[in-house]
Each structure stands twice: as C-alpha cells, then as structure tokens.
Amino acid sequence: MWEQVRSRAEDRLGDPIWWNDVLQLTKTVLAAVVAWVVAASVLDLSQPFLAPWSALLVVHATVYRTFAKGAQQVAATVVAVLLATAVGETLGLTTPSIAILLVVALVLGAVPWLGAEATAIATTGLVVLTTGFEDDVLLVARLLDTAIGVVVGLGVNLLVWPPLRRRTAVEAMDRIDDRIGELLTDMAGGLGDGCQDEDVAGWIDRTRDLDGDLDRAWGMVRQAQESARMNPRRQARAMRDPRDLHELLRRMEQAVAETRSLARTLGGQSAHRETWGEDFATPWLAMLDDAGRAAREADPELLRDVRRRLSGLSEDMRATERSAEWPVYGALIINLRNIVDAMDRVAEANPLGGQRLPVRLPTLLPTRLPVGLPRRTRARG
Structure with missing residues (x-):
C-alpha cells in the first residue's frame, strides 16, 4: 500500500503541470497577504478589505492577463464607487436603491470591456452603498485599497517567477x-x-x-x-x-x-x-x-x-x-x-523527452529479500 501511495505521490511531485498550479496558488495567496499588510499595517486604512480582494482577482495565469484584468478591475471599482455614490446621494440607503444599484451595475456588464467585471461592479457598489457613501475620505480610501491590490498583484506576478506556460x-x-x-x-x-x-x-x-x-x-x-x-x-x-x-x-x-x-x-x-x-x-x-x-x-x-x-x-x-x-x-x-x-x-x-522533475520519496519498508536467507543476513541488508 505504501509503495502505491509513494509511486502516485512521486508522479504528482514530478509533474510540472501540478507544480505550475501550486506556484500560481502560492503567488495568489502571497499577493493577497502582501496587499492586506500594505493596506492595513503600512497605510493604516480604515477598511482595507478591498486590497486583498483586488489582488485575488488580478493574479492570473499570465502576466498579460494580469495587466489586462488589473486595468479592468480598477475601472470596475471606479465605476462601482461612482455609481454607489450617485445612487446613495439620490435615494439613500433603501431597498429600492439597492435594487436600482444592482440592475444598473449588471446592465453595465453588457459593455464588452467591462463584461467580465459585471459581478465585481455590483458587489463593490453594494459594499460601498451599505457601508458608507457619504464620507468622501472613505470613498477615496476604497479606491486606494483597490489600487494597492492591483499593484501588488501585478508586481508579484511579474517579479516572482513570471509564468511561462x-x-x-x-x-x-x-x-x-x-x-x-x-x-x-x-x-x-x-x-x-x-x-x-x-x-x-x-x-x-x-x-x-x-x-x-x-x-x-x-x-x-x-x-x-x-x-x-x-x-x-x-x-x-x-x-x-x-x-x-x-x-x-x-x-x-x-x-x-x-x-x-x-x-x-x-x-x-x-x-x-x-x-x-x-x-x-x-x-x-x-x-x-x-x-x-x-x-x-x-x-x-x-x-x-x-x-x-x-x-x-x-x-x-x-x-x-x-x-x-x-x-x-x-x-x-x-x-x-x-x-x-x-x-x-x-x-x-519529442519536446520533453519524457523528463520529469527529479523528485523521489524515501521508501518506508526495506526491499523484500529472497526467502530462505538467514535472519542476520536480512538485518545487514
């Protein structure tokens, strides 16, 4: 049983596709944590949750997509903040205002360039509307949170082993x-x-x-x-x-x-x-x-x-x-x-020539020796 588990583990550990996925996961977590530390501890923003959120959304499998998604994320956040402010100032925090906000945000998702961010616009706008749209300083801070997350995500994906697939x-x-x-x-x-x-x-x-x-x-x-x-x-x-x-x-x-x-x-x-x-x-x-x-x-x-x-x-x-x-x-x-x-x-x-990463796990049990060998000989082997 151990040999089967060890063989499967070695196959997985020697698989470059699996390691690429692990590296991408690690970079995503790293970007989110760094964004949180910068927003919460370094700049001491009051509600720094948008920074790791933006970093999670920005880190993608390629540097190009990270840049493209980063630009979309910034644009979506600006649109969401402006939309929430306009709806809040006009209608206040009411059930109809929330409904109108969500409808308009999802309609904006029909714009081709922002289509992939329709949900982000709706959720960000909803958070801004429900947690405070009257404080201009708070609105600017949310934009800063998003910018921090985007910049950290871009930096991590570009500087920490930029993915080449x-x-x-x-x-x-x-x-x-x-x-x-x-x-x-x-x-x-x-x-x-x-x-x-x-x-x-x-x-x-x-x-x-x-x-x-x-x-x-x-x-x-x-x-x-x-x-x-x-x-x-x-x-x-x-x-x-x-x-x-x-x-x-x-x-x-x-x-x-x-x-x-x-x-x-x-x-x-x-x-x-x-x-x-x-x-x-x-x-x-x-x-x-x-x-x-x-x-x-x-x-x-x-x-x-x-x-x-x-x-x-x-x-x-x-x-x-x-x-x-x-x-x-x-x-x-x-x-x-x-x-x-x-x-x-x-x-x-023959692109890879059958080469895999040289990962080997230790054997748990000794190799079986031929039947009939003396016990002392087995112990030495």
Missing part, C-alpha cells in the same frame, strides 16, 4: 503521443488475441478521449503563447509564435483521426486475423505494435522503419493473387501509413 503545454502534448502509442499497441495485442466488438468500441471511445486531450492541449498552447506577452524572461521570445507546437498538434490530430478510422475498419470484420490470412496479418500486426511502441518511446527511426516495411508489404501483397480482403488490406495499410507519417515528426521533436 511552455513546459505545461509541451507536457500535455507529450502525454498525448504516449496515449496514442499505448492505444496502437493495445489494438495490436487485441487483434492478435482475437478481439470482440466491445474491444473495437472501446478503442473508438479512447480516440474520443484523445480528442478531448487535444482540445485541452490546444488551450494550453494558446495560454503559453499569451504568457509570453509582456513577459521579461528570455525564453518568452520563442513562445510568441509557437508554430512548431501548432504543427505537432495538427499531426497528432491526424494520427487520432486515422486511428479512429482504423478501428472502425476493424469493426466491420467479424473475424480479423482468421479472415485476413497469416501472410497479411502477421507482418501488419507486428508493424502496428512497433508503430505504437515507437510513438510511445519517441523513436523516429523505428517509425521510418515501419514506413519502409509497410511499403514492402504493399508490394508483396500486390504481387500475390487478388482476394476479397484486398479493400480491407488497403484501408489498413493506408491508415497505418498515415499514422506513421504524422507521428514521425512528433517523435523527432
């Missing part, structure tokens, strides 16, 4: 080519053992899961591209136009689509290996397994070897007597050839 995006992509390889090897093993219709359905479902993984990877690449904007780190320059990552994702999309097509072709056959004949089944299944292993291990040479062997198989089958299975042979050869052609560049790029 390239490693996160590439790690997500690296997991996809591993899963494509695992699926291909599982298909080769299942076909060799004699698969059933439910096996084929399971393979098709796994390609749909891969589609979801690809969508998430595209989102991470876009976030990585955004993270390079206004980022002072030297590595950010290469991520401002990540054409190489876009090409790799398109190739993996093609590989997944071809794998789904391959599975559907197999689903039309009731007895795969027996129907094909050994002259086609044995070499083709071996090539399918090798292609999956090469994709999983990022071995471009093995993928090119599979490509050459596929061409040889096609020539050999063309020289033999025609059979009723020729359309199936052609479809399977073309599908596998397209998968190999798509994945060879992915294997060449």
Whole structure:
C-alpha cells in the first residue's frame, strides 16, 4: 500500500503541470497577504478589505492577463464607487436603491470591456452603498485599497517567477503521443488475441478521449503563447509564435483521426486475423505494435522503419493473387501509413523527452529479500 501511495505521490511531485498550479496558488495567496499588510499595517486604512480582494482577482495565469484584468478591475471599482455614490446621494440607503444599484451595475456588464467585471461592479457598489457613501475620505480610501491590490498583484506576478506556460503545454502534448502509442499497441495485442466488438468500441471511445486531450492541449498552447506577452524572461521570445507546437498538434490530430478510422475498419470484420490470412496479418500486426511502441518511446527511426516495411508489404501483397480482403488490406495499410507519417515528426521533436522533475520519496519498508536467507543476513541488508 505504501509503495502505491509513494509511486502516485512521486508522479504528482514530478509533474510540472501540478507544480505550475501550486506556484500560481502560492503567488495568489502571497499577493493577497502582501496587499492586506500594505493596506492595513503600512497605510493604516480604515477598511482595507478591498486590497486583498483586488489582488485575488488580478493574479492570473499570465502576466498579460494580469495587466489586462488589473486595468479592468480598477475601472470596475471606479465605476462601482461612482455609481454607489450617485445612487446613495439620490435615494439613500433603501431597498429600492439597492435594487436600482444592482440592475444598473449588471446592465453595465453588457459593455464588452467591462463584461467580465459585471459581478465585481455590483458587489463593490453594494459594499460601498451599505457601508458608507457619504464620507468622501472613505470613498477615496476604497479606491486606494483597490489600487494597492492591483499593484501588488501585478508586481508579484511579474517579479516572482513570471509564468511561462511552455513546459505545461509541451507536457500535455507529450502525454498525448504516449496515449496514442499505448492505444496502437493495445489494438495490436487485441487483434492478435482475437478481439470482440466491445474491444473495437472501446478503442473508438479512447480516440474520443484523445480528442478531448487535444482540445485541452490546444488551450494550453494558446495560454503559453499569451504568457509570453509582456513577459521579461528570455525564453518568452520563442513562445510568441509557437508554430512548431501548432504543427505537432495538427499531426497528432491526424494520427487520432486515422486511428479512429482504423478501428472502425476493424469493426466491420467479424473475424480479423482468421479472415485476413497469416501472410497479411502477421507482418501488419507486428508493424502496428512497433508503430505504437515507437510513438510511445519517441523513436523516429523505428517509425521510418515501419514506413519502409509497410511499403514492402504493399508490394508483396500486390504481387500475390487478388482476394476479397484486398479493400480491407488497403484501408489498413493506408491508415497505418498515415499514422506513421504524422507521428514521425512528433517523435523527432519529442519536446520533453519524457523528463520529469527529479523528485523521489524515501521508501518506508526495506526491499523484500529472497526467502530462505538467514535472519542476520536480512538485518545487514
């Protein structure tokens, strides 16, 4: 049990995506705490709650978004304070005034630039209206609170390891080519053992899961591209136009689509290996397994070897007597050839090379020794 827990913990601790999330959480908490200390202890503002609140809302996954959200947050707070003051001076603190304030604040949310801050305008205005709108000093203090939170959030996100999401995006992509390889090897093993219709359905479902993984990877690449904007780190320059990552994702999309097509072709056959004949089944299944292993291990040479062997198989089958299975042979050869052609560049790029953060936890129990060793020998071991 401990070994399983330790293995899972090491997987998580060695995952750069998880560490990015931890770093972002830490920076968010740090920004909120620093904003509170500056507003409450350094400047001694009477109601400094808006400072950590603004800092929490401002710290985002990228420096660019932090700047953009910071500007929106400042604008939203100014609008909220002015709106609450106008409503309070006109109607006072009454139930109708609260209703009018909320309606107007949410209507202002229809403005495209302030749309994401509609709730912030409403809540900030509500706080200002209910806690005091007649004191000009208090209103200025609230604006100062917000400015402190925004400035601290910007500073923390910019100066404390400004996020560059390239490693996160590439790690997500690296997991996809591993899963494509695992699926291909599982298909080769299942076909060799004699698969059933439910096996084929399971393979098709796994390609749909891969589609979801690809969508998430595209989102991470876009976030990585955004993270390079206004980022002072030297590595950010290469991520401002990540054409190489876009090409790799398109190739993996093609590989997944071809794998789904391959599975559907197999689903039309009731007895795969027996129907094909050994002259086609044995070499083709071996090539399918090798292609999956090469994709999983990022071995471009093995993928090119599979490509050459596929061409040889096609020539050999063309020289033999025609059979009723020729359309199936052609479809399977073309599908596998397209998968190999798509994945060879992915294997060449191999963005992370399977490297993970070198985190290891201590073992709780000693390694089991062979039965029959003397107790004293075990103690020394």
